Amino acid sequence: MTAVVTPLVLRDAIAEALWAHVRAQDLAEVCVYLGLEPQGEYENPFDSKRGYVRGRLLTKSLDELTELARKVVAQFGDEDLAKVLERLGVYGVAGDLKNLIFAANGPKPRIVLRDAINNVIEIVENAERCLVYDRPLAEHGLTWGELVDWWMERCRSTVTRQEAARALYTRLSQSLANEAERFFFRTYCARYARFDGATFPALVPQVYLHYDPYVRSQLGDQPGQLKRQRMDFLLLLPRRARVVLEIDGVQHYADDGAPSPRRYAEMVSEDRALQLARYEVYRFGGQELAAGRGGAAGMLNSFFDRLLTLHPAI
Helix, strand or coil: CCCCCCHHHHHHHHHHHHHHHCCHHHHHHHHHHCCCCCCCCCCCCCCCHHHHHHHHCCCCCHHHHHHHHHHHHHHHCCHHHHHHHHHHCCCCCCCCCCCEEECCCCCCCEEEEEECCCCEEEEEECHHHCEEECCCCECCECEHHHHHHHHHHHHCCCCCHHHHHHHHHHHHHCCCCCHHHHHHHHHHHHHHHCCCHHHCECEEEEEECCCCCCCHHHHCCCCCCCCCCEEEEEEEEHHHEEEEEEEECHHHCEECCEECHHHHHHHHHHHHHHHHCCEEEEEEEHHHHCCCCCCHHHHHHHHHHHHHHHCCCC
16 A cells, blocks of 8 residues: 655655755755755754755645755755655646637738736637637546537537547647648547547647747847747646647757757746646657658657656546
8 A cells, every 4th residue: 555645754854855855065055956045044954955955845735845845856856755656646737727829821820918907818810820729628638529519519510520520630730730740630530539538638739838929030149038839739637737849850969950059948948837837748850750760660659658647647
């Protein structure tokens, strides 16, 4: 029987991880970086690093400790703390789904805040070129069957459900940027269509993660610029787990064919920010999915199976 993870257990595990990875002279600064308050007058990491951390975590709830532990694992890769987190089960992104804008197949939409107090947005230009899922997200995530139901209502369709599913598949495919993305999407859909595909998670393409009304060419490299505005694919899984799947072409790490440390640094920085917000991020090299590459479909099928095993249905 798996031991229960109590706040005491998690406090001790966090303290042990920071003791192992952080020097005493750096511990106060690291704690602030992880989101803790600046140290008090009588707190001194040189007396006892473990005791210093435990004392600063005494008032934290289990949820707060879990979030902090995830930050520590993301930053330092501590395996023992990661095992403690695994015993807590899947712990997804905080907050409710509000705006799922996806599958743009043309010019960038123009989005305005119609009601900033209630976070109500409106697409005032190019709305016809993207899709907006506007239903509440259930605890089990978003399935393909639910997406088809939404599509039929949106289109006021009188066709059969199977015909509507084909039409939605075609529309989503139109938003994909290249053959590697199309292969990825096609392989996932073919894999689970063999089972009861309607109950499996919907693989949602080209999802807006951030939104900036200006295009990158207008902004240049100004401070605060949002580097990655769209995700290639998103899975909304049980217990608020959100999985980002990215297909990396040469533009992710090169400029005009030449390696670009700056582009690579931007990419990994954005990944860290997403992971600290409790998204899972998985990257695939475009070359892995190149047309005619043997074994690519089998590799993807194995990956999808293992991923969904980590996020079992409720």
